[in-house]
Amino acid sequence: MNLPKTYWGEAVVSAAYLINRTPSSALHFKTPQQTLESYFSIPHISNLEPRVFGCTVYVHIPKVLRKKLDPCAKKCVFVGYSNVQKGYRCYDPVLHKMHVSMDVSFQELEPYYSGGDSVNSSQGEIPTTEEEIITLQHTPGPDVTFPTNDFATRLTPITEASSLDVPESIPEVNTNPTPMSSNGPSITSIDGLILPVRVSQRPNKGVPKQLYESDPNSKDALDDPNRKEAMNVEMKALQKNSTYKARLVAKGYTQKYGVDYQDTFAPVAKLNTIRILISIAANRDWPLKQCDDLFEMELLERHLANEFEIKDLGSLKYQRLVGRLIYLSHTRSDIAYAVSVVSRFMHNPSEDHMAAVYRILRYLKGCPGKGMLYSKNNSPEIKGYTDSDWAGDKTTRQSTSGYFTFVEDNLVTWKSKKQKVVARSSAEAEFRGMAHGVCELLWIKSILQDLGICYNQPMELHCDSKTAIEIVHNPVQHDSTKHVEVDRHFIKEKLDQKIIQFPYIKSEDQLADILTKAVSGKVFEEAINKLGMIDIYAPT
16 A cells, blocks of 8 residues: 555554454454453454555544535545544544544545655654654755654655665764754754754643633633633632643543433542442452541541642532532432432522421431441342332422332432423333433443443333333334333333343332332331331331
8 A cells, every 4th residue: 555654553553453353263263352351341342344454535524513615524544443432543644633433435445645656744644742753854855754653763764765865975963862952953863864853942832821811813702801810710720730731531432322421431439339339249248448537538638628729619508408418318318309309499499498408407317327238138130110200390390200229139329300301291201210220220230240240130120100111112103102212212222132121010119209209108118128228226
């Protein structure tokens, strides 16, 4: 394909990608990737169809990134396959940009670099940094540009030596590059060729300005002094915390549509994940260590206050109480529904809402020792309970859905939340709640797979709505289900794959009832006992 030598690194990576996905007789006709997956739990990305390395590829440009008369595709050179997401790696030598996309069109019989063409200063250049670019300069003769790749230990001209008009006598120069002076660039020599080294003269490269300066072409709103002052304060805080350099997205390539596609990943452990780990540790006798030393916590708070900007949000009594109750509901599933209701009025509370908060506090004061007990059970399975209260909100007539999930008979996650849209029927409300429960079970399954734990039987999601269960099993589309079509196909796919099943349960045995509506004291106590909550101060 007449590719420049600077593409050797991409060629090696592309070859390794194909070799790892080619069956081998030494591995009993398995691929190296399949063999590796049998020993380790690694993210799985669907294999891509092999293509001719170095051929011409056209990358589609979305409509939002182009105007009406602009070209709808960009000509690039195909340089391999992505290892972090499903897509082909296509390099644009003109703009020095790498594109990873599946929306491409290959011209495998058309090399990007033809044999008769000379390589200009932009072709074949895949720079890893923006600081140093080494350029060959001869007079007369073409300019040839080389990148400073880490894998290249020796720079050689791309074109043949005969194509360059090199002077017969070249003055000797020092082979060690010297810092650039104000008079001009420093000079190095490689194989008798004069190489001026251009080094960046910007000492503040990559560091944002301390103060915001408005663009003369920006909107009038940016000229508002109050807005500029707010931006300046924010920039100072970012510079103090050193958070302007990069944004970490942890394992974003593992996101799945319908499960966590809209989530923003952060390197912080969720409390749900911790409860799953505690349940597994209790059933497998794993040792756990808890750090709750008050003195250490105070030291940590002081350290955080010195290192990061902390804002005082004021003494808002209702919001402060509800915020603490929300935090407490991560360990007290019995107050999840009540806290969910009062949190809907965080910005416009009334005296009735404050009275409801005090009632929750009185309940907590009466049972301060109640909490979750994680015990060892002989039940290697994942199951859940889902329920919905149709049009339960008297103000907006939106429905409330909730779910409980269990790992090896220990409660690990729960949620009580008002649905975003108004359901037109009770079946629709139940079906939307069922979709949320399926997503939670799939997330738990992925967490356990990361821990190397798999179960053979399908996960169970108990539901007390026969209509919703029939909609899942019935592939025929009806007018009454077209507004939940996406959820229906999503759930049906998991059902056909035998990943999940939906056993029917009577309403009186539905544990998730306490997450969607107010129930009697007897029903409430029976439910929280089945959830595994105990009171350590209760008389025995």
